[in-house]
Amino acid sequence: MTRVAVIGAGCTKLDEHWDKSLRDLSTEAGVLALKDAGLEGKDIQALYIGNMSAGRFIGQEHLAALTVDHAGLTPIPATRCEAACASGALAFRKACMAIKSGEYDIVVAAGAEKMTDIKGTSAISTLMGAGDQEWESAVGLTFVGLYALMTNAYMREFGLTREELALVPVKNHKHGLNNPYAQFNKEITVQDVLNSPLIADPLRLLDCSPITDGAAAVILASERAARKFDNPVWVLGSGQASDTLALHSRASLTEMLAARVASRKAYEQAGLGPDKIDVAEVHDCFSIAEVLAYEDLGFANKGEARKLLINNETAIGGRIPVNTDGGLKLGHPVGATGIKQIIEIVKQLRGRAVTQVKDAKTGLTHNVGGSGATALVHIFGSE
Amino acid sequence: MTRVAVIGAGCTKLDEHWDKSLRDLSTEAGVLALKDAGLEGKDIQALYIGNMSAGRFIGQEHLAALTVDHAGLTPIPATRCEAACASGALAFRKACMAIKSGEYDIVVAAGAEKMTDIKGTSAISTLMGAGDQEWESAVGLTFVGLYALMTNAYMREFGLTREELALVPVKNHKHGLNNPYAQFNKEITVQDVLNSPLIADPLRLLDCSPITDGAAAVILASERAARKFDNPVWVLGSGQASDTLALHSRASLTEMLAARVASRKAYEQAGLGPDKIDVAEVHDCFSIAEVLAYEDLGFANKGEARKLLINNETAIGGRIPVNTDGGLKLGHPVGATGIKQIIEIVKQLRGRAVTQVKDAKTGLTHNVGGSGATALVHIFGSE
Numbered sequence: 206m207t208r209v210a211v212i213g214a215g216c217t218k219l220d221e222h223w224d225k226s227l228r229d230l231s232t233e234a235g236v237l238a239l240k241d242a243g244l245e246g247k248d249i250q251a252l253y254i255g256n257m258s259a260g261r262f263i264g265q266e267h268l269a270a271l272t273v274d275h276a277g278l279t280p281i282p283a284t285r286c287e288a289a290c291a292s293g294a295l296a297f298r299k300a301c302m303a304i305k306s307g308e309y310d311i312v313v314a315a316g317a318e319k320m321t322d323i324k325g326t327s328a329i330s331t332l333m334g335a336g337d338q339e340w341e342s343a344v345g346l347t348f349v350g351l352y353a354l355m356t357n358a359y360m361r362e363f364g365l366t367r368e369e370l371a372l373v374p375v376k377n378h379k380h381g382l383n384n385p386y387a388q389f390n391k392e393i394t395v396q397d398v399l400n401s402p403l404i405a406d407p408l409r410l411l412d413c414s415p416i417t418d419g420a421a422a423v424i425l426a427s428e429r430a431a432r433k434f435d436n437p438v439w440v441l442g443s444g445q446a447s448d449t450l451a452l453h454s455r456a457s458l459t460e461m462l463a464a465r466v467a468s469r470k471a472y473e474q475a476g477l478g479p480d481k482i483d484v485a486e487v488h489d490c491f492s493i494a495e496v497l498a499y500e501d502l503g504f505a506n507k508g509e510a511r512k513l514l515i516n517n518e519t520a521i522g523g524r525i526p527v528n529t530d531g532g533l534k535l536g537h538p539v540g541a542t543g544i545k546q547i548i549e550i551v552k553q554l555r556g557r558a559v560t561q562v563k564d565a566k567t568g569l570t571h572n573v574g575g576s577g578a579t580a581l582v583h584i585f586g587s588e
Numbered sequence: 589m590t591r592v593a594v595i596g597a598g599c600t601k602l603d604e605h606w607d608k609s610l611r612d613l614s615t616e617a618g619v620l621a622l623k624d625a626g627l628e629g630k631d632i633q634a635l636y637i638g639n640m641s642a643g644r645f646i647g648q649e650h651l652a653a654l655t656v657d658h659a660g661l662t663p664i665p666a667t668r669c670e671a672a673c674a675s676g677a678l679a680f681r682k683a684c685m686a687i688k689s690g691e692y693d694i695v696v697a698a699g700a701e702k703m704t705d706i707k708g709t710s711a712i713s714t715l716m717g718a719g720d721q722e723w724e725s726a727v728g729l730t731f732v733g734l735y736a737l738m739t740n741a742y743m744r745e746f747g748l749t750r751e752e753l754a755l756v757p758v759k760n761h762k763h764g765l766n767n768p769y770a771q772f773n774k775e776i777t778v779q780d781v782l783n784s785p786l787i788a789d790p791l792r793l794l795d796c797s798p799i800t801d802g803a804a805a806v807i808l809a810s811e812r813a814a815r816k817f818d819n820p821v822w823v824l825g826s827g828q829a830s831d832t833l834a835l836h837s838r839a840s841l842t843e844m845l846a847a848r849v850a851s852r853k854a855y856e857q858a859g860l861g862p863d864k865i866d867v868a869e870v871h872d873c874f875s876i877a878e879v880l881a882y883e884d885l886g887f888a889n890k891g892e893a894r895k896l897l898i899n900n901e902t903a904i905g906g907r908i909p910v911n912t913d914g915g916l917k918l919g920h921p922v923g924a925t926g927i928k929q930i931i932e933i934v935k936q937l938r939g940r941a942v943t944q945v946k947d948a949k950t951g952l953t954h955n956v957g958g959s960g961a962t963a964l965v966h967i968f969g970s971e
Binding site: 257260264265270273274280285295305334445446447448449451466574575 | 649
């Protein structure tokens with residue numbers, strides 16, 4: 206079976222793009238990725254794109270065909286993958302599998318979402334399409350509400366304080382201060398978080414990732430093809446798993462089983478454990494999600510994620526820097542996020558990140574759909 | 589690279605299921621497929637599901653996770669694929685690739701759509717999500733309108749008469765007369781078609797596939813695993829291609845380029861041509877679509893599809909029987925259709941179809957998204 210490498214990457218600014226439609230954003234990201242790889246459109250053999258809900262946001266399904274059409278890449282095969290906010294990593298994994306199946310050598314894996322300038326729906330209700338329609342959204346739950354339930358359970362069970370939880374967005378805002386692609390470049394304090402409006406008790410505005418437009422794309426190559434490119438970043442491991450869609454069906458609210466299963470699989474494939482990861486991008490859609498990720502990924506023992514935060518171990522300079530670009534907190538175009546995370550790890554392993562982790566050789570991405578019913582974990586290495 | 593076989597198949601009745609939700613339908617189809625293969629849920633290593641627009645139809649994205657959740661299959665990886673009405677075949681192809689990548693031996697490929705009992709939207713406007721939102725749906729085009737444009741162009745260019753076009757639904761209704769899964773079991777005449785209400789000139793009600801709820805599932809196995817099962821049906825070839833989303837960007841309205849490219853690829857992989865196909869399921873969403881398919885798949889030369897109809901060559905007993913279960917005309921749950929087509933071919937090659945083609949050894953499926961921006965062609969063989 207061939208190995209797979211990332212040989213090019215491109216991302217739009219994460220922002221409210223009132224002057225650009227979804228097709229514009231996707232093409233912009235794709236062109237940047239091609240330029241980065243030194244390739245042209247004709248070199249691409251297939252396209253995979255992650256998108257959560259263009260059907261509801263902008264009335265457009267059939268998004269993969271639209272993307273190759275607008276990019277001038279027809280008649281190559283084009284596939285849309287969807288697993289809510291994990292759609293990006295899902296498209297990436299399926300693109301890797303397509304190369305491993307032997308059918309292609311050069312494939313683009315992209316993600317895109319247009320969440321502003323929409324009509325006939327609200328982003329909040331559309332995003333609840335990621336939850337259980339019959340058991341959660343129908344009774345009025347929102348995503349911040351679901352994560353608030355998890356936060357309360359975790360604080361009660363493990364004694365995490367509200368102040369400690371605020372260290373997550375404080376760190377991520379600091380990490381992304383100079384990130385030109387971030388939706389915000391602004392440092393915040395614990396007090397800023399605690400003073401921000403209460404959204405769903407105990408989560409406050411500054412615990413929440415924003416509504417964002419954006420697209421991201423990476424070019425993948427088989428081992429044979431990748432050898433011709435500079436600085437390929439290798440996919441060492443890929444894991445995907447599922448959990449119940451509705452929170453009430455789970456044995457525990459203080460862990461994400463799918464992330465645990467997916468990471469175990471990825472570590473096994475890569476032949477290394479969490480202690481060997483130099484840098485990670487985790488799915489901090491709400492502050493609690495990053496706390497759970499530390500434990501689900503094995504960076505901390507159960508109930509001990511707070512220690513990483515208090516001791517700055519996940520900050521730049523710490524043992525395992527997490528979300529060095531600012532994470533989802535500084536931009537979360539849901540279908541694009543999984544690819545955007547991969548791009549940050551690719552930059553880190555190439556030694557070209559804006560906030561560079563010294564000597565980073567291995568990196569991990571953790572992308573979650575909904576409240577954890579889908580999780581994908583990928584591990585990357587510079588060799 | 590391993591070969592892939594279908595070792596089990598199950599389908600719900602195609603109908604208006606006012607008493608069943610999408611999750612009920614998917615699970616029903618999956619259980620039938622498992623029973624057919626003699627397997628249990630625990631034997632399944634991954635799930636792929638095609639669905640076009642549950643987000644708009646029923647407010648539910650994240651459909652693959654919902655499906656494994658409701659079927660009790662967590663934590664296996666679950667992937668939703670979408671390419672409008674070609675979502676089913678897309679999920680099938682991705683499931684095949686996953687097996688070829690070496691990661692799995694037994695995978696389920698399903699399709700599902702819930703199109704009745706919906707709220708806050710109409711099926712017609714939701715289906716237009718398959719077209720170009722900025723250039724087609726925004727100006728009021730519907731899908732029957734798009735296919736009417738193709739029909740007019742074809743009739744003008746090749747002299748197909750309105751009466752000849754009616755032979756398509758007449759044949760398909762006859763084929764599906766005893767199909768217990770069909771939404772309708774009723775013979776119709778050319779005169780019935782011509783007397784039915786005009787929907788978009790020249791297409792009439794009886795030229796149109798219906799709005800349908802339904803789900804379908806097949807179990808796929810690697811060569812190693814498939815050898816343990818009775819009557820495996822082998823995937824001999826798989827092709828996928830794309831075209832422009834909007835009709836106005838195409839060089840011709842009288843062919844579907846994506847179907848031509850996809851079928852060429854599938855024939856090449858299978859090592860056989862259209863003359864070696866014993867039975868086919870083609871995407872007859874509107875009567876003209878079946879006419880175009882004959883030519884795009886190489887069953888007829890350009891402009892000569894009418895001869896097949898006039899001479900009953902695509903009827904049971906003819907040279908290449910098409911849509912032996914009645915086709916989309918007798919039920920089109922959009923995301924499920926591609927899998928439902930595959931199930932009919934599997935039945936034919938096992939010699940167990942309701943309307944059996946004598947000694948059928950090779951079969952083909954042709955599944956189209958929207959007005960042809962996505963096409964997938966699969967070729968199957970009993971050996």
